[in-house]
Amino acid sequence: MSKGWTKFPNYLIDGLAALKAGELKVLLWLLRSSYHNRSYLSQAKIAEKIRKDRRSVSRAISSLKEKGIVQAYRYKGKNSFYLVRMEPCAEGGGKEEMGNRFPQGRERLGFASCPKCSFSAPISNFTYLAHSKDGTKEFLSCPSCQTRFWILTGRQGLEEK
Numbered sequence: 001m002s003k004g005w006t007k008f009p010n011y012l013i014d015g016l017a018a019l020k021a022g023e024l025k026v027l028l029w030l031l032r033s034s035y036h037n038r039s040y041l042s043q044a045k046i047a048e049k050i051r052k053d054r055r056s057v058s059r060a061i062s063s064l065k066e067k068g069i070v071q072a073y074r075y076k077g078k079n080s081f082y083l084v085r086m087e088p089c090a091e092g093g094g095k096e097e098m099g100n101r102f103p104q105g106r107e108r109l110g111f112a113s114c115p116k117c118s119f120s121a122p123i124s125n126f127t128y129l130a131h132s133k134d135g136t137k138e139f140l141s142c143p144s145c146q147t148r149f150w151i152l153t154g155r156q157g158l159e160e161k
């Protein structure tokens with residue numbers, strides 16, 4: 001974890017009234033510990049950092065997941081990482097609907113390319129929007145032209161909890 005500063009999404013500040021103090025503390029630590037949008041911090045470690053018990057942290061994370069702010073991923077049955085959305089959950093509609101509405105991009109060996117402007121970079125450089133349950137379809141937002149698209153990733157065993 002680097003020293004310095006932490007990027008905090010404005011939509012969360014705009015919606016601060018809807019967050020409990022514990023949820024905010026957990027969020028701050030998830031963001032603080034995120035690298036390329038992923039936090040591998042354990043619930044036990046978060047609990048230690050904010051001096052709460054593990055169950056409070058677990059409850060806060062569940063609530064943040066229900067609010068669509070945090071996504072938890074598992075790999076081979078174990079907790080893998082948390083992801084804090086950098087922008088609000090896609091406007092209405094389910095994930096399948098998103099799949100129909102947005103174009104498909106290409107993914108190859110961890111690199112994704114935007115279907116509109118062909119911007120190409122490692123997947124982690126794109127903003128995540130959502131992740132389908134089977135862990136094979138990911139929604140990305142192009143940092144170059146802001147087009148939203150989805151890709152089929154080859155990463156097996158990655159699943160949203």
Ligand SMILES: [Zn+2]
Binds near residue numbers: 114118144145
């Ligand atoms: Zn683009």
